[in-house]
Amino acid sequence: MTFSDKIVTAVLLVVSVAVLFFQGFFLKGENGERVIITTNGKVYASYNLKNEDRAVKIDTEFGSNTVIIKDGCVFVEEASCPDKLDVKMGKISKTNQKIVCLPNRLMIEIVGYDGKVDKVSH
């Protein structure tokens, strides 16, 4: 590695770690209130996160996913995508957390009562 190589790598690493810390401190997720499911950039459905256990089967032209809302957590139980990354992402329960399935164009977000995360992202 040349000196410039090290500089480039170090700058990228330091900036990334700094942003991660910033995210950890200032965008710390609180317990979420609502689940918003988006497919292909449009809101598909929205549910209460708490006191309402359910299984949602999502079928679109891009594929199918089964989303489970249980005990204040959301996770994807089954998916038709090849990599199953959404299933591997596991459970989420706090605001600013999300599950994304790129092949099926599915995004599951958690927002607080006032939906403040929502304003930023949409």
Place this chain on the structure above:
Amino acid sequence: MKKLSAKKITVLSLMISVGIVLQIAESMLSAFIVPGGKLGLANIATVWTLFYLGGGGSILVALLRSTLGCFLYGGVSAIPYSVGGAVISALFMWLFKKLFYPKLSEVGISVIGAFFHNLTQIAVASVIFGSVSLFAYLPVLTILGCIGGVISGYGAKIFCHKTGLIKK
């Protein structure tokens, strides 16, 4: 476009197949550390071509490697991310090589390629999902990209020198 010699065509096809094999092998092994994170080992083929045949060749390798790799393994839905990321990162590696080589070696250029690969993929995803919040993943992917970029940069460097094919 300059006329392609038989040797160039052979080298290009060889690198495309090396890239596809690396891409598929990595897809099978990955999904560790971060969901969706990858080391980007297929970039070895692109970096190597950039140094041996120049920018045009490396973009061709990136384009065909990612397209064919998706058809063979990743799935057609991965094409916008994979092809977009591979081609844009090849373009930027070419640019940085023009501007900064040999100050920046294969390793640094490969790290830059990894960064632009991640950046493009998130940009493509943001357009498809209509949500800029996906950029929150960029730091994690960049850290992984730095590690992967150094590994594939050294991979390409060792490959270049061992085969004695590096062209200044």
